[in-house]
Each structure stands twice: as C-alpha cells, then as structure tokens.
Amino acid sequence: MLTIKLQSLIMNNQVKLDRYKQELAKIYSQRSQNYDESKWHSQITHRLVEFAQIQPGDKVLDIATGTGHVAIEVAQLIGDDGRVVGIDISSGMLEQARKKVAQLNLKNIEFQLADGENIDFPANSFDLIFCANAFPLMADKAATLRLWSTFLKPGGYIGLHSIAETGFTGIVVLEKVLENHGINLDVFHLSNTVNTIEKYQDLLTQADLEIISVEMENHGSYLSLEDTKKRWNLVYYPSPGNIPNPLTQLSSEEIEQMKAEFEEELEQLITPEGIWNNGTTFLVLGRKPVD
Structure with missing residues (x-):
C-alpha cells in the first residue's frame, strides 16, 4: 500500500503548515459541510477524470482532493487492482470524503492529511496524478509540479x-x-498564476513533462444576484503575499463601503436570466517521458 512518510509531515495528527496554509485549511474545513452542494465542482472534476487516460489497475494520487470528487470517481474506474490516495490540508474536507467512501463501500481508496507541496512518496509510484481546482493555490507552482513529476x-x-x-x-x-x-x-492568485496556455506549456516543460494537451473550456452558467454576491467572502481568503490580510487594517466602515460598491457593480450585470458566470477553465495533461 502506498503511504506518505507521516513522521516527516505530521505532528500530533496535524500537518505542519505555514500561516497561509493554516488559514486556507481553516476556511475549507468551514466550507466542508456544504461544499458538495455546488454542481460546478462535480462537473469540472468529472471533466478532468474524463480528460485523462485512466486504466484498470492504475495507481493514482489526487492532490487537494477536497471531499473526494476526483478520487471517488477514479476509484470506481480502476477496479480492485487499482489504488487511489487522496490528500488534503483540510481535515474537514477529508472527513466528508471518508463518509462518502464508507457509504459507497469502496476499498481501493485512502485519504491522508498532507500538504501537496510537501509530500514524500517513493519515486515512480503513480500512473496518474490529479489536482483539480487547487493548482492556482500552490505557493510555488513550478517547484511543485517538478516535485509531483x-x-x-x-x-x-x-x-x-x-x-x-x-x-x-x-x-x-x-x-x-x-x-x-x-x-x-x-484572489485565487489570478493575477499571479498560469493564466495562458503558453504559461502552462512552459511549466510542463520546466518539469520535464511532455505536453499532451492544454485546453480551455467554458462551463458558463447564469447565477442569481444573491449567489454572485457571495463571492464577497473571498476577501477573507489568504494568499502567500498577503499575510496578514490587508482588510484587517481597515475600519468596518471602509469594508462596508467596498462591499456596497461590489454589489452595485454586480447589479449592473443583472439580466432576466441572472448574471452570466463565464466559467472558463484550463484542462492540462502532461506525461513523464519513458526512459
């Protein structure tokens, strides 16, 4: 069975995280109870699994597994001879993932509390490594991709x-x-992340991975004004360059003013169908060369 070297990663049943990731783990644990209510998450994770070339018996690592969308779908495809390891920094998300696995009685999957940028598996362990929706949250994307490879x-x-x-x-x-x-x-490192096909291709090349495919897809849909307003909560999301969060230095009046401006901007976008949410995503597939 594939296992993480827990002695170097976990102390007192907790992952050793910097402040940025401690705050990130806390936020996702708070979201874990209703995370699966979003149809978007299951939609895009299904596309990622569909996009890859999964075979029965594959050994698969799912990084930032969350509530196990990718890991569980993969486990149902690879059969009893395959194995899935799902890791996440959020204990709350993993708790939900384990509940779903128990209900489905899947025996070829395990979850571990671990940081995707600081893991230590034996070389050449996995046929596939997935990371759905969380790659922009990695602090050092180039080094992380090289590690995973x-x-x-x-x-x-x-x-x-x-x-x-x-x-x-x-x-x-x-x-x-x-x-x-x-x-x-x-927010989500959108201004400092891999936001073009060329940047993804460059990252794959830096990690000595063959570029199989880098595609953009649109999963757009209309959202209600109230649902779109909930994006305001992202102001409390941490990022490596913003610890502590700059909003902690502002008065409650200043924060309320910005929130009001945000909602006014959204109200200008409303249509009879709702507010159009672009839903544009990247699907990326790289392959480790055969020696």
Whole structure:
C-alpha cells in the first residue's frame, strides 16, 4: 500500500503548515459541510477524470482532493487492482470524503492529511496524478509540479484543472473593486498564476513533462444576484503575499463601503436570466517521458 512518510509531515495528527496554509485549511474545513452542494465542482472534476487516460489497475494520487470528487470517481474506474490516495490540508474536507467512501463501500481508496507541496512518496509510484481546482493555490507552482513529476512512473500522466483569469465573473468584479481601493488580495492568485496556455506549456516543460494537451473550456452558467454576491467572502481568503490580510487594517466602515460598491457593480450585470458566470477553465495533461 502506498503511504506518505507521516513522521516527516505530521505532528500530533496535524500537518505542519505555514500561516497561509493554516488559514486556507481553516476556511475549507468551514466550507466542508456544504461544499458538495455546488454542481460546478462535480462537473469540472468529472471533466478532468474524463480528460485523462485512466486504466484498470492504475495507481493514482489526487492532490487537494477536497471531499473526494476526483478520487471517488477514479476509484470506481480502476477496479480492485487499482489504488487511489487522496490528500488534503483540510481535515474537514477529508472527513466528508471518508463518509462518502464508507457509504459507497469502496476499498481501493485512502485519504491522508498532507500538504501537496510537501509530500514524500517513493519515486515512480503513480500512473496518474490529479489536482483539480487547487493548482492556482500552490505557493510555488513550478517547484511543485517538478516535485509531483518525480512520483510519476515513466509514461505516467499529470492532469490539472484550474480557473482561467476571467473564469468567475464575481471574482473579476471583486478584484476590480479592491484594486480601486489600492488593495490586491490576489484572489485565487489570478493575477499571479498560469493564466495562458503558453504559461502552462512552459511549466510542463520546466518539469520535464511532455505536453499532451492544454485546453480551455467554458462551463458558463447564469447565477442569481444573491449567489454572485457571495463571492464577497473571498476577501477573507489568504494568499502567500498577503499575510496578514490587508482588510484587517481597515475600519468596518471602509469594508462596508467596498462591499456596497461590489454589489452595485454586480447589479449592473443583472439580466432576466441572472448574471452570466463565464466559467472558463484550463484542462492540462502532461506525461513523464519513458526512459
């Protein structure tokens, strides 16, 4: 069975995280109870699994597994001879994932509390490595991708999904309002991430991975005004360059003013169908060369 070297990663049943990731783990644990209510998450994770070349018996690592969308679908495809390891920094998300696995009585899957940027598996362990929706949250994307590639067997694949720069209309509007007040929270690292096909291709090349495919897809849909307004909560998301969060230095009146401006901007986008959410994403597949 594939196992993480827990003695170097976990102390007192907790992952050793910097402050940025501690805050990130806390936020996702708070979201874990209703995370699966979003149809978008299951839609894009299914596309990532569909995009990859999964075979019965594959050994698969799912990084930032969340509530197990990718890991569980993969486990049902690879059969009893395959194995899935799902890792996440959020204990709350993993608790939900384990509940779903128990209900489905899946025996070929395990979950571990671990940081995707600081893991230590034997080289050439996995046929496939997935990371759905969380790659933009990695602090050092180039180094992280190189690390993951060492765990791949020759001929193995890394499959990534991430949001494009204009993927979420609410986030685009939010960042615009914050920038008008001189604040750059770098929500989901959209202003400092791999936001073009060429950048993804370059990252794969730096990790010595063959470029199989880098595609953009649109999963757009109309959202209600109230649902789009909930994007305001992203102002409390951490990023490596913003610890502590700049909003902690502002008065409650200043924060309420920015929130009001955000909602006013959204109200200008309303149509009879709702607010159009672009939903533009990247699907990325790289392969480790065969020696």
